[in-house]
Amino acid sequence: MGFLKIFLVFIFCSFPWPTIQNDLETYIVNVESPESVISTQSSVTDLDNYYLSFLPKTTTISSSGNEEPASMIYSYHNVMKGFSARLTAAQVKEMERKHGFVSAQKQRIFTLHTTHTPSFLGLQQNMGLWKDSNYGKGVIIGVIDTGIYPDHPSFSDVGMPPPPAKWKGVCESNFKTKCNNKLIGARSYLANGSLIDDNGHGTHTAGTAAGTFANGANVFGNANGTAAGVAPLAHLAIYKVCNSDGKCSDSDILAAIDSAIDDGVDILSISLGVSPSPFYDDSIALGAYSATERGILVSCAAGNGGPSASSVVNAAPWILTVGASTVDRKIKATIKLGNRVIYEGESAYRPKISNSTFFTLFDAAKNASETPYCKPGSLTDPAIRGKIVLCLQDDVVSNIDKGEAVKDAGGVGMIIINQPSYGATKSADAHVLPAMDVSAADGTKILSYMNSTSNPVAKITFHGTVIGDKNAPIVAAFSSRGPSEVSPGILKPDIIGPGVNILAAWPISVDDNRNTKSRFNILSGTSMSCPHLSGVAALLKSTHPDWSPAVIKSAIMTTADTLNLANSPILDERLLSADIYAIGAGHVNPSRANDPGLVYDTPFEDYVPYFCGLNYTNPQVGKLLKRKVNCSDVESIPEAQLNYPSFSISGLGSTPQTYTRTVTNVGDAKSSYKVRIASPKGIVVKVKPSKLNFSMLNQKLTYQVTFSKTTNSSMPGVVEGFLKWNSNRHSVRSPIAVVFALAT
DSSP states (O other), X not given: OOEEEOOOOOOOOXXXXXXXXXXXXXXEEEEOOOHHHXXXXXOHHHHHHHHHTTSOSOEEEOTTSOEEEXXXXXXXXXXXXXXEEEEOHHHHHHHHTSTTEEEEEEOOEEEEOOOOHHHHTTOOTTSHHHHHTXXXXXXXXXXXXXXXXXXXXXXXXXXXXOOOTTOOOOBOGGGGGGOOSSEEEEEXXXXXXXXXXXXXXXXXXXXXXXXXXXXXXXXTTEEEEEEOOSSTTSEEEEEEOBOTTXXXXXXXXXXXXXXXXXXXXXXXXXXXXXXXXXXXXXXXXXHHHHHHHTTOEEEEEOOSOTTSTTOOOSOOTTSEEEEEEOOSEEEEEEEEEXXXXXXXXXOOOOOSSOOOOOEEEEETTTSOSSSSTTOTTOOOOGGGTTSEEEEEOOSSSOHHHHHHHHHHTTOSEEEEEOOGGGTTOOOOOOOSSSEEEEOHHHHHHHHHHXXXXXXXXXEEEEEEEEEOOTTOSBBOTTSOOOSOSSOTTSOSXXXXXXXXXXXXXXXXXXXXXXXXXXXXXXXXXXXXXXXXXXXXXXXXXXXXXXXXXXXXXXXXXXXXXXXXXXXXXXXXXXXXXXXXXXXXXXXXXXXHHTSOSEEOOOOGGGHHHHHHHXXXXXXXXXXXXXXXXXXXXXXXXXXXXXXXXXXXXXXXXXXXXXXXXXXXXXXXXXXXXXXXXXXXTTEEEEEESSEEEEOSTTOEEEEEEEEEESSSSOOSSEEEEEEXXXXXXXXXXXXXXXXXXXXX
16 A cells, blocks of 8 residues: 555553643654665565654643644655654654654645636547547546545446556545446545545546546536546546645645555646745655656646746646646626626626616725725625625635625625736636626726716626637636746746636536536636646557656647647737747647657656756755665756756856757657757757657657857847757657846
């Protein structure tokens, strides 16, 4: 088994141990692995006993006045050498004196990064990649999230084969009757042991990745059709680590990854994150490293910190880091003002009866005494009754909760005005009253109209689903941007995928329909784009079972689209060309990823010189590798030397920088590729050789790339370009980002 969950109660009878007045907290403890413990003859019990030897014998008096011993929570066997335990700061100090102790850090809390998309991605029944991959048949996707609502039609196992023989996971005892050939495993890491999703996030992400075909999917009749996950015949294994409030502890996340490795998953989908930290202190990076080493591709949300620069999280090079973009579907609503001017927005609300009545507008911010505006309990002005209320969007109170507050105060409708930074990104929320989302620019015009008349009135009209936005995909405003703070020499995010107004499975009916289990909701976030890529990875794994995680990732990146449906460069939320730190390699194109021609595999032995090149200490590198390392014996490499499908060149000065890449032929056995270069502004890019000739499949060839400045002056910000290897049938694109050295 991947971890051992232990709650130890020490009974001390012969004499009292010293007592410390302090509260216990959860720590993740990293220790060395003596040869006697990690030998092939040793057992899980040997390792657990070794971990137990580090626990102090002191007890503590809790804030409730009870005497409590140190207690172990999880014993990790795959993701790291160490354990998590309930300890006081003084007990950690006591442990530091023990031989073999490496480090201890307080548990951190991670947060969630919260039908039409398969079609938008070019996936069609009985043809193309869906047909070639048999819809992901035989692949197991592990979802680390808030649990699942198992009775949803999206998780029916009709037509599903039994799990593959390699599956070693379990359905915990209180959930056994809920598991089937679709939902093959379920583990909970929360104290109450419940696997039922009381948040909704995990059900939505699982349905997006691998939900089976479910008819009649809609929200208030919008986005109506047959819902399907990206890999509808893939199996699902659920690991519940987050509570109903969307809080997830890293000790639980590590335990879940530890189990998933032993269980036999092929893909891990993780739509969680926390502020960036070095890889040796990042639990998702630590766990994902061990999973990737065991052949499991880990797909993670890039975070919802956009459009701020360097907001990207989950940026380790062994992780597929996924940003968010729109699809070509809008759920359209309009507001018509008393002056006959009409503004367009989005909303998933749909009234049973159309109402053409104009109502008076009310600005909630005008006389508000506190922010955020329209929070529950704040709307006490009786003048709100019978009016359409204008509320400002914020990151504290959800749009739906604002609508609840307006409805409770007697309002008949609501206009959400987005923050200026959101630009063209709008949310189609399942509101409890007639409501819609408009841009900050249009919101300003609506407020200006209100100030121009003594009787400002408006009406909201709901138009439903509209397909065919030629500007799609557009990068979502919230999608986190590079460069990576932790490793700027690795371009992040890697890829973007659908993450705005995504319809997928939901535990409850948002439109209060109690006569069906076919419940859906529309959500936005990189949490939604991540499972799309997890599903794509599952399709590729089904078609190419011998591909490593790095090869799958390379295939996705080098075949990505950089143009939108209008055949113009992909735009960002400002409707300007999106930069390389917003889109990474581009927007996922699953069908092209299935036949990439050439791939960049990243040998795991390259990570040791990479870590040493990051100037990590020996213990820090050892924590990642789970063994001792001496960087003085390692020929370290700069970040950009890692065999990665993209180039991120930092601090380019007067001295040229040269890097090598090795590509593997997975296309035509006999093939010839010529390089095409689009040099970034102010940069000369030279590639040697300029032609690669392959004579067999899986043949590897190496090339060198030299980056040089063309002038003595340095440009601010990033300059970008690309290089492509083109054959008669394939085009293999690597994006290039260059940041100049600061002038001295």
